[in-house]
Amino acid sequence: MMSNGPEGSNYAVPALEKSIAIIECLAQSSEGMPMSAICKNLSLPKTTVYAILCTLEAHNYVRKNPNGAYSLGLSLYSLGMLSVRHINSTIVFVPHLERLRDETHFTVHLCTYDKGESVCLEKIEGLGSIRFLSYVGERKLMNVSACGKAMAAFLPERELQAMFAKGMLSLTANSITTEQAFREHLEQIRQYGYSIDDEEGELGVRCVAAPIFTDERQVFGAISLTTLKGNLPMQKIPEYGEKLIETAKVISASLGFKA
Structure with a gap:
């Protein structure tokens, strides 16, 4: 009897199954794998693997390293990020963002990473009268925002x-505009667990x-608190940084992250 659903074996596409197997095999190696190892x-013939790798490479789903080994390409990363962004954020994220807003009274942003830039996914207005011009869908270069730097x-x-290839924007005298200075700044962020x-x-x-x-322990995005300088003195930043870290841990856990 023929199956009437996509899970039936009659609907399997052998070439596609082999392609998926190759992608999953490469996903297990952080250093890449030569074709012979794949x-x-x-247990696939060399001609089959070579043809599939050439096709995947043409679409940037895999890339060939200088040493001849193959690794996953950035197209898979982009698709993965898009799939996570399609999560119903109202259910998964917003309650945590609103709680953070209620505790701090500050404006809260949730951003994600896409093609070297920070993209705003959610914005929860602060409880004060100040309104910032940021908006859902806004794209920013990474060096001029707290979310961008945290990611x-x-x-x-x-x-x-890819981020450096976008350039280093200078919006104020405080903007970090050189790669060396920015890399040094990122070391501080890793040490503290939050960015400023x-x-x-x-x-x-x-x-x-x-x-x-x-x-997969990959960066999905970042959450931030935004307010006027006078409302957030430097000596209070560690306190708010810890609040953000705790909220970020809860959201990360909802995405399957295990510390």
Whole structure:
């Protein structure tokens, strides 16, 4: 009897199954794998693996390293980030963001990483009368926002290079505009677990942010608190940084991250 659903074996596509097996095999190796190792691990003929790798490479789903080994390509990273962004954020994220807003009275942003930039996914207005011009869907270069810097600190090197390729924007005298200075700044963020935007994106405005991770220990995004400089003295930043870290941990856990 023929199955009437996509799970039936009659609907399987052998070439696609082999392609998926190759992608999953490469996902297990952080240093990449030569074609011979892929063939051996999957018991597939060299001609089949070569043809599939060439196709995947043409679409940037895999890439060939200088040493001849194959690794996963950035197209998979982009698709993965898009799939996570399609999560119903109202259910998964917003309650945590609103709680953070209620505790601090500050404006709360949730951003994600996409193609070397920070993208705003959610914005919860603060309880005061001040309204910031940020908006859902806004894209920013990573060096001029707390969320951007929090994400950049934990990106793999190839993604960090994509970020640097976008350029270093200077919005105020406090903006960090050189790669060396920015890399040194990222070391501090890794040490503290949160980032600070001290009038780097806009004069008179301070922000603090902490990174969010997925089940694959990849950076998904970051959450931030934004307020006027006078409402957030430097001596209070560690306190708010810890609040952000705790909230970020809860959201990361909802995405499958295990510390």
